[in-house]
Amino acid sequence: MSDAASTTRHIPNRLDSPLRGALLSWPSLLLVVAVILFVVNSFASPYFLSPWSLSDATFNFTEKAIIALAMALLIVSGEIDLSVASIIALASTAMGMALQFGIDTPGLVLIGIGTGLICGMFNGLLVTGLGLPSIVVTIGTLSFFRGLSFMVLGDQAFKGYPESFAYFGQGYVWWVVSFEFVLFLALAVLFYVVLHRTNFGRHVFVIGNNSIAARFSGVRVERVKFLLFCLTGLMSGIASVLLTSRLASTRPSIALGWELEVVTMVVLGGVAILGGAGTIQGVVLAAFIMGLVTFGLGLLNVPGIVMSIFIGALLIFVIALPIVFRMVRERRT
């Protein structure tokens, strides 16, 4: 109680609990893990510490991390969107179709991002307008959006994107610093401000902790959730532009299975899967950790499928650890 009295200026992200201390230090724990991984990697492979290979390492997680930023907000509010990877596929297909009509780079980008936004609105409408559980709705749209992409493309692919379009996924802003990476950092700062420094962010937390109380307090629960779905769709659209530009082609199987990696990133970042708690710092660090793990293991010639064992184990381990600690502590008292 004395703790609560001393922090009258801040509303805590969640009620006091034995978990609180562990959760508050979550980003610092992640930082330690990231540093350890970095050091281990540089000892394990002589190629790791070159600026260019570090730059390459950022490419395999920035697109997912950009979606994870929005997904973090959505999960904090108690919802989830499993259709993000399918939105990438549909947005990429839309860009490919626009390309066939001779639309140039600015138009392509607009169409890609716009398609993402429309998909997000569709999800949001179903969840908030009709009051449906988001996990089922987005399993449905996961299949539907990618299905549309398969309907258009079948086993074909769109190719021949203009040269100027390649900049988004392959271009460098300065030396080894890629456009993708700069965009990710800028968005991370933006999302940090939105979640932790604005009324909107407070509303997201309140909804995640108790949506009924939020409604009684005058928070427009449905509208906030709808906006979060739109935001997630928008970020998936942006990720689609980056990925399509990087691969310079569109296939219906693009970004297959990414939804699970994005959710893993968010949960690893310390966002409570049941909603109500989480930080953007944590998600950003989790993105780096997953990037370091996959890239480090890649340098050691570990196949991708084996890396996924590490990622899956990391996810369970990282969540189980504080719970086991708490159980041990409770047993002692």
Place this chain on the structure above:
Amino acid sequence: MKSLLRARELWLAVIIVAMVTAINFRAPGFAAPANLAGILNDTSILIILALGQMAVILTRCIDLSVASNLALSGMIVALVNAAYPEVPVQLLMILAVGCGLVFGAFNGVLVWLLGIPAIVVTLGTLTIYRGLIFLIAGGQWVNADQLSEDFVQFTRIEMLGLPLLSWYAVLAAALFFVVMTRTSLGRSIYAIGVNPVASVYAGINVGRTTFVAFCISGMLSGFCGYLWVSRYVIGSVEVAKGYELTVVAACVIGGISIAGGVGTFAGAILGALFLGVINSALPVINISPFWQMAISGAAIIMAVVLNARGEKRGNRIILRQTGEPS
């Protein structure tokens, strides 16, 4: 309430019959008994998996690891069969069920004893189990010529006009029906989904019952591992990849509420059959198989919208009225 639930399954059955009839006009012979038996056989694995998934969803959890569990168990029995062809198939079936049970129990223990949300646990084990396949098989495939004759035939032998594969589904459904409706375990699974707090007062161990539900799902997935490898005569890392979502889709279409406690075994079976009929109809009516994904996606969305009509109304109206100060 009871009649409403019954009506939902009836509706789905009517839709499936209507679909079959309509397709029969475009492609005569689609509704012929032999073809329908073929569809049932093709859908058998999905039916068994949907039943297991249903037990988990009823307890307010979800098991996303079913497809990986299936593939891993399938790979294990395939490797054993390739290395020791003299081991009888019946023993391999038991081994598959056992493997599935272990993988399901691992999920269940994490959910039960550590209280980690099921979606996180099974998301993790989904990738872990899939990766383990690569490790134990060393990245190799088990091909048709490495599997013994018995191993391959044991899903194909015909009995009373149906292949054994279909009979396994019938058997699983019958067993499942008895467990869910005639035992205290089955009723407990429903009870903790409807109201976990009241279940505790009624003397039900909620955590342990959830654990058992995961074990059921795991056992059925493991068994399907054998069935899949035997039916498609291949064991590889890619087996049933992404199939977990199809299984959840079958449950959702069958009217099993993701919020727990609501759903019948007939619903799960009809949901699976609905997807099965669509799958086998597309090539017959000259629609590209590439449309299948979008169609089943649209079917899921429609099913959720329709299911929600009966479920949530009362709750929400009360909230709106008391929530607005005017």
